[in-house]
Amino acid sequence: MLAAFSIGLSSFHGIDWTTLAVLALLSVICESAPAPLDSKNARVSLSYSAGLASVILLGPAGAAMVGASAIFAGRRDIGLVKRLFNGAQFALAGYLAGVVYIAAGGETGKPTNGSFPGIITPYVGAVVTYVAVNFALVAVVLVLTKLAPLWGFQWRPIGSLAAGQLAYGMFGLLIAAPWGLIGPFSAVLVLLPMLLARWAFEQTSAQKRAHAATIAALCQAVETKDYYTRGHSERVSRGSAMIAQAIGMPPSRVGAIRYAGMLHDVGKLGVPTKVLQKAGDLTEEEFAAIQLHPMRGLEIVREIGFLDEALAGIMHHHERMDGTGYPMGLAGGEIPEFARVISVADAFDSMTSNRSYRAARSLEEGISELRRCAGTHFDPALVEAFIAALESEGWTQPEPVCPPEGEEIETTQQDHDDPSTPLRVASEGVR
Numbered sequence: 001m002l003a004a005f006s007i008g009l010s011s012f013h014g015i016d017w018t019t020l021a022v023l024a025l026l027s028v029i030c031e032s033a034p035a036p037l038d039s040k041n042a043r044v045s046l047s048y049s050a051g052l053a054s055v056i057l058l059g060p061a062g063a064a065m066v067g068a069s070a071i072f073a074g075r076r077d078i079g080l081v082k083r084l085f086n087g088a089q090f091a092l093a094g095y096l097a098g099v100v101y102i103a104a105g106g107e108t109g110k111p112t113n114g115s116f117p118g119i120i121t122p123y124v125g126a127v128v129t130y131v132a133v134n135f136a137l138v139a140v141v142l143v144l145t146k147l148a149p150l151w152g153f154q155w156r157p158i159g160s161l162a163a164g165q166l167a168y169g170m171f172g173l174l175i176a177a178p179w180g181l182i183g184p185f186s187a188v189l190v191l192l193p194m195l196l197a198r199w200a201f202e203q204t205s206a207q208k209r210a211h212a213a214t215i216a217a218l219c220q221a222v223e224t225k226d227y228y229t230r231g232h233s234e235r236v237s238r239g240s241a242m243i244a245q246a247i248g249m250p251p252s253r254v255g256a257i258r259y260a261g262m263l264h265d266v267g268k269l270g271v272p273t274k275v276l277q278k279a280g281d282l283t284e285e286e287f288a289a290i291q292l293h294p295m296r297g298l299e300i301v302r303e304i305g306f307l308d309e310a311l312a313g314i315m316h317h318h319e320r321m322d323g324t325g326y327p328m329g330l331a332g333g334e335i336p337e338f339a340r341v342i343s344v345a346d347a348f349d350s351m352t353s354n355r356s357y358r359a360a361r362s363l364e365e366g367i368s369e370l371r372r373c374a375g376t377h378f379d380p381a382l383v384e385a386f387i388a389a390l391e392s393e394g395w396t397q398p399e400p401v402c403p404p405e406g407e408e409i410e411t412t413q414q415d416h417d418d419p420s421t422p423l424r425v426a427s428e429g430v431r
Contacts, residue, residue, distance in 0.1 A: 270297075
């Protein structure tokens with residue numbers, strides 16, 4: 001903060017204090033009502049537009065002061081240290097954006113008709129600088145406070161958010177452009193669409209929370225079928241996302257495959273509990289009931305509009321590369337990619353988790369079994385992608401399950417997810 005102020009104070013001559021006051025007020029209003037993001041307690045500031053408008057209207061020093069006004073934001077969710085950091089962050093970003101703007105040929109002051117289109121290129125450079133400095137400072141803090149690793153830092157979510165901020169920063173030009181004609185009223189005109197944008201952010205976040213709650217409720221219903229499978233859906237979701245990221249799926253598909261992993265076994269709600277709990281060999285009819293659970297799952301969730309591609313993963317996650325899987329007997333590339341991803345994560349978590357009839361296998365044993373079944377059960381490329389992800393991100397096995405004493409616990413006696421322990425069918429031995 002002191003560094004930013006010392007830079008700015010050296011060039012305050014000629015500052016339009018009225019413009020500075022209006023933009024600082026706009027910045028405080030926007031900073032006081034940040035838009036919520038998907039992550040818990042995460043917010044995105046909408047004050048970028050005021051800071052970037054000040055780059056044009058006030059130059060580097062004025063932009064630093066407008067950015068520093070963030071310390072006065074009316075937010076109860078942050079303490080003094082974070083306020084000071086935010087103020088220093090926006091002040092430094094504003095000053096450096098102003099420097100880049102001038103260096104690229106931009107002129108400070110109220111734009112005129114003659115300013116366009118020449119002002120656009122310098123302004124774009126200022127926007128990129130402003131966003132880059134902000135995100136670089138946040139990344140440094142996350143690494144220094146050990147909230148994020150130096151190596152393996154998750155840049156993809158940061159990059160996605162930065163792209164949105166780059167687009168949002170263009171509001172600053174809409175504020176500055178008519179300033180010479182209507183003065184500070186241009187800030188009021190832009191404030192309304194900015195608040196509308198915040199409302200849209202909030203609605204999107206609320207919708208995603210509702211989606212997560214719906215999925216959690218369905219998963220909880222599935223896991224009541226077997227005490228020992230609690231947490232299985234969540235782990236399969238995480239493993240599927242690890243594979244998806246390792247093979248370069250875009251964030252939208254990674255999000256969809258998380259949903260598919262969470263709901264892959266929802267069809268077990270349609271399988272009679274006595275079949276899942278049967279200790280002896282299954283009859284052909286009982287085995288058919290288990291084979292139908294992916295289709296039952298599709299029937300249960302097909303009307304949930306936000307699942308999209310996840311539906312194919314739920315329907316076909318028990319298909320095998322050699323065509324001997326179910327329910328459709330698809331082979332190789334006929335099997336949807338989501339299904340091939342989920343089948344790897346599903347089998348691995350099943351093998352490395354405790355069951356009522358056996359203890360969990362080690363991670364090394366699970367990896368060995370995946371490799372043994374690659375090409376027959378699983379897509380070999382996805383198996384190797386998962387193993388590489390395990391090596392870089394690790395995997396935490398669930399704690400041994402201890403059912404409550406004195407309670408009758410329902411447990412599955414055979415596991416259709418475990419390739420090393422096939423289902424036993426009376427007429428043909430194992431499947």
